[in-house]
Amino acid sequence: MTTFDLRHEGRTGIEMGLGVGPQKMLGWPYTDFATGWYVIGYSHEIKAGEVKPAKWFGEDLVVFRTESGVLSVLNAYCPHMGAHLGRPGQFGGGVCGETLKCPWHGWLWSTEGHNVDIPYRPGQPVKAQVGRKHVSEVDGVIMMWYDHAGGAPTYEWPGFPYIGDKSDYYPIDTTVDGPHLAKPQFPFENSADPHHFKHVHGSGLDAEFNDYDVDGPVAKNTMTLVFGAGKDESWLTPDGPIEGYVDNFFWGASLGIARFRIGELVCIHLPTLTPVDDDQCIFFSTVTGTREPGDTGDVPRGRSGKFMKAQHWQIRNDFHIWQHMSYKVKPIYTGTEEQTRYAFIRRHFDQFYPNPVYKRG
Ligand code: FES
Numbered sequence: 001m002t003t004f005d006l007r008h009e010g011r012t013g014i015e016m017g018l019g020v021g022p023q024k025m026l027g028w029p030y031t032d033f034a035t036g037w038y039v040i041g042y043s044h045e046i047k048a049g050e051v052k053p054a055k056w057f058g059e060d061l062v063v064f065r066t067e068s069g070v071l072s073v074l075n076a077y078c079p080h081m082g083a084h085l086g087r088p089g090q091f092g093g094g095v096c097g098e099t100l101k102c103p104w105h106g107w108l109w110s111t112e113g114h115n116v117d118i119p120y121r122p123g124q125p126v127k128a129q130v131g132r133k134h135v136s137e138v139d140g141v142i143m144m145w146y147d148h149a150g151g152a153p154t155y156e157w158p159g160f161p162y163i164g165d166k167s168d169y170y171p172i173d174t175t176v177d178g179p180h181l182a183k184p185q186f187p188f189e190n191s192a193d194p195h196h197f198k199h200v201h202g203s204g205l206d207a208e209f210n211d212y213d214v215d216g217p218v219a220k221n222t223m224t225l226v227f228g229a230g231k232d233e234s235w236l237t238p239d240g241p242i243e244g245y246v247d248n249f250f251w252g253a254s255l256g257i258a259r260f261r262i263g264e265l266v267c268i269h270l271p272t273l274t275p276v277d278d279d280q281c282i283f284f285s286t287v288t289g290t291r292e293p294g295d296t297g298d299v300p301r302g303r304s305g306k307f308m309k310a311q312h313w314q315i316r317n318d319f320h321i322w323q324h325m326s327y328k329v330k331p332i333y334t335g336t337e338e339q340t341r342y343a344f345i346r347r348h349f350d351q352f353y354p355n356p357v358y359k360r361g
């Protein structure tokens, strides 16, 4: 096929109508994002004295870290005349001590978004305030609170659910990509879906699930599955198949963890989607695992290193399904067990949206 449009990305003529205009998640019932914590980056990406522009939840933002190390996320536009605070120029703007300086007329803004100084009217700041976001940094992950009603955080994320000593784990390994047409709760609906592992992830057997356990904004459950099923040996299971566990922890509809336990090996995976706008999300995959016996280095090695790497790509097999699907609020269930599990986890996520669609009780 000859084409003069270099943006066809290898599609044939039949497929050329795809990807025209904004993509939507068909069937999605919610009118706003779910309230909760969302990953927006990593601590090492922003050093003391640095400022970066960002866009999350359809809003232009600025992320900066003061000279003393305080992290702040503010609305991007200066209340004075509207300059973007995250675009320092050759002569001005950027972090200035514990404040952020506007690149246009040099007004200073605190980490809370208050005006603290106007250089040509000393000692008389204005009452104007830049919109400020709640941020948190735990275990090297930066999170921002989104609240559809504009409220403050109602819980804190406790960090990775380490088993034993944190120093026995490798430093976090991270990958980021997107935008993806997917919703933040999709990775966590995996925990209610034993029958997709074989088809989407190539695993040998279906998983078995325990019941969910709920504590306020947190839902937990455990899946049991046989690693290396049907094989005499594999890199993960050199001594033959072994029964292992995946503990799932979900905070709100957007922050979830799968903790794998396979004998002595523990691997903790935080796969999260953060909305850029109504339809597209960026995918953050953060993983850590127990150090190989005797290894004191920071480069993941052996089975643990391999398993950590595998988490980054395993979850990506799901994206293929998500980006082309039409979301069913009422799927066809094959039995009460499946229905109960799905209904439970979806009702849990449902409470964080402004227009719940599932009945309580
Ligand atoms: S626009 Fe920011 S100081 Fe004037």
Ligand SMILES: [Fe+2]
Binding pocket: 190, 196, 200, 201, 315, 318
């Ligand atoms: Fe999956």
